[in-house]
Amino acid sequence: MRKVLELLDKDCRLAASEIASMLDMTVAEVEEKIRKLEDEKIILGYRPIIDWEKVDKERISALIEIHIAPQQGQGFERVARRISQYDEVESVYLMSGGYDLFVSIRGKTLKEVAMFVAEKLAPLKEVTATATHFVLQKFKKHGVRFEQKDEGQERLTIL
Amino acid sequence: MNYDNVLSSRLKNIKPSGIRKFFDLLVGRDDVISLGIGEPDFVTPWHIRDAGIYSLEKGYTHYTPNAGTMELRREISNYLKRKTKMEYDPKDEILVTVGGSEAIDVALRALVENGDEVLIPEPSFVCYGPMATLSGATPVPIATTKETNFKLTPDALKAAITPKSKVIILPFPCNPTGAIMTREELETVSKVIIENNLIAISDEIYSELTYDIEHCTPASIPGMRERTIVVNGFSKAYAMTGWRLGYATGPRELIKPMTLIHQYAIMSAPTTAQYAAVEALKNGDEDIAEMREEYNRRRRVICDRLNSLGLTCFEPRGAFYVFPSIEITGLSSEEFCERLLKEHGVAVIPGNAFGACGEGFVRCCYASSMRDLTEALERIEAFLKKLGCVK
Numbered sequence: 001m002r003k004v005l006e007l008l009d010k011d012c013r014l015a016a017s018e019i020a021s022m023l024d025m026t027v028a029e030v031e032e033k034i035r036k037l038e039d040e041k042i043i044l045g046y047r048p049i050i051d052w053e054k055v056d057k058e059r060i061s062a063l064i065e066i067h068i069a070p071q072q073g074q075g076f077e078r079v080a081r082r083i084s085q086y087d088e089v090e091s092v093y094l095m096s097g098g099y100d101l102f103v104s105i106r107g108k109t110l111k112e113v114a115m116f117v118a119e120k121l122a123p124l125k126e127v128t129a130t131a132t133h134f135v136l137q138k139f140k141k142h143g144v145r146f147e148q149k150d151e152g153q154e155r156l157t158i159l
Numbered sequence: 160m161n162y163d164n165v166l167s168s169r170l171k172n173i174k175p176s177g178i179r180k181f182f183d184l185l186v187g188r189d190d191v192i193s194l195g196i197g198e199p200d201f202v203t204p205w206h207i208r209d210a211g212i213y214s215l216e217k218g219y220t221h222y223t224p225n226a227g228t229m230e231l232r233r234e235i236s237n238y239l240k241r242k243t244k245m246e247y248d249p250k251d252e253i254l255v256t257v258g259g260s261e262a263i264d265v266a267l268r269a270l271v272e273n274g275d276e277v278l279i280p281e282p283s284f285v286c287y288g289p290m291a292t293l294s295g296a297t298p299v300p301i302a303t304t305k306e307t308n309f310k311l312t313p314d315a316l317k318a319a320i321t322p323k324s325k326v327i328i329l330p331f332p333c334n335p336t337g338a339i340m341t342r343e344e345l346e347t348v349s350k351v352i353i354e355n356n357l358i359a360i361s362d363e364i365y366s367e368l369t370y371d372i373e374h375c376t377p378a379s380i381p382g383m384r385e386r387t388i389v390v391n392g393f394s395k396a397y398a399m400t401g402w403r404l405g406y407a408t409g410p411r412e413l414i415k416p417m418t419l420i421h422q423y424a425i426m427s428a429p430t431t432a433q434y435a436a437v438e439a440l441k442n443g444d445e446d447i448a449e450m451r452e453e454y455n456r457r458r459r460v461i462c463d464r465l466n467s468l469g470l471t472c473f474e475p476r477g478a479f480y481v482f483p484s485i486e487i488t489g490l491s492s493e494e495f496c497e498r499l500l501k502e503h504g505v506a507v508i509p510g511n512a513f514g515a516c517g518e519g520f521v522r523c524c525y526a527s528s529m530r531d532l533t534e535a536l537e538r539i540e541a542f543l544k545k546l547g548c549v550k
Binding site for chain 2: 007011014018021022023024155156
């Protein structure tokens with residue numbers, strides 16, 4: 001199971017037949033394993049890693065630190081789930097250390113992101129403080145480096 | 160000027176590799192998937208690159224001792240003890256060279272006289288024959304066959320031995336066939352080597368890339384250590400082809416004279432590469448394991464698919480090549496490769512480039528990304544369909 005996951009983690013477009021060859025399993029076994037992983041919510045989705053910069057220069061993302069006053073009997077959970085509901089929010093993590101929630105957001109413009117924080121996140125009654133950090137450039141995401149094609153490299157091409 | 164009279168007569172029998180002409184077909188095409196190049200697609204692991212960079216930052220830009228830094232020779236000695244249980248004295252039984260190729264060249268130059276014969280099991284790496292010729296020897300091919308899984312058999316070896324035989328190359332795990340030799344098989348071959356007082360040059364550059372079986376070095380067979388020069392290096396195991404670093408180990412009576420040639424011809428192997436190599440040997444075992452596992456997956460995919468297409472290949476147990484038979488196409492190896500490249504944009508190498516007995520086969524390197532491999536296999540299938548070999 002772990003091997004199937006490791007392969008999909010690197011390339012989720014691998015066909016079951018390819019995984020079967022690689023791991024010396026039958027196609028049916030692989031399909032069954034993947035179905036199970038999906039049912040058990042171990043695999044939650046399959047999404048590409050996109051360098052949006054190349055498509056939309058204005059597009060922006062921000063990382064937001066949020067301080068929370070935990071509620072009686074509910075801790076951080078309820079507010080974390082509530083914040084997760086917004087489509088603008090890409091990820092929400094409960095953190096140790098200097099703040100409580102780490103939220104990443106993406107929007108069409110800088111203003112849109114700023115307004116979202118000001119209008120949607122900051123006013124929540126549990127939120128006591130926020131700090132917004134805008135992302136200037138991405139170098140690596142989900143284990144993949146954002147790189148240009150190597151153009152300067154001369155290589156042996158045959159034998 | 161008539162340059163024919165100027166150039167050494169030794170060069171007369173050396174032809175540029177037949178593969179070069181394919182290179183011209185490749186120029187200006189960016190749609191080609193090359194399974195032709197025998198090098199890892201991985202970049203050298205970062206911590207190894209970083210160790211090289213750090214040595215530069217510290218200003219380590221001078222010559223090293225001729226045989227390589229003592230630290231590196233010690234690490235090589237430890238590595239060999241760990242992997243093969245063989246003991247080599249870092250002081251004078253290890254020579255660090257410019258790639259495994261230099262080690263083979265220096266070994267041949269140290270060993271052969273004009274007219275000596277160098278036995279070369281084929282199909283194998285294209286450099287052995289020319290290197291033997293350039294050192295004044297006569298290369299004598301020993302054909303290995305599909306029927307014996309491209310292994311060297313004692314009978315084939317015996318049949319090739321003459322009073323002039325001096326050296327035998329043991330190219331296992333084998334480029335291009337992926338063949339390996341088990342301990343038992345090496346024992347029977349070693350008996351013939353010892354009886355005929357041959358010296359073995361064992362090219363073990365792919366020793367880390369064996370699948371579901373441990374590599375066995377011929378030097379570990381009783382009676383063989385004293386007559387075996389083991390060649391290895393960093394290119395394939397650690398994805399360090401461009402660093403140009405290899406080594407030779409053997410009895411000091413052979414390594415010392417080799418070091419003498421190396422000292423005059425080369426001085427010392429690249430310094431930066433030596434510092435990177437120390438890091439590779441100290442902390443690179445996991446990188447090897449990871450890359451090996453990835454190659455193994457690709458190996459299964461490409462073998463399964465080629466076999467199902469009727470390009471039958473015996474299961475390669477080492478290196479990163481498959482060597483399918485193209486018998487069903489009725490084409491010669493060169494025709495197959497040329498048409499596959501021109502018409503479908505996939506570069507593989509004709510088997511006869513690795514020796515006459517490689518005719519009827521092609522070499523495919525699977526050290527390419529899984530996407531490229533899959534696409535290449537699709538194109539090969541399309542080619543076979545066009546030829547009417549698959550439905």
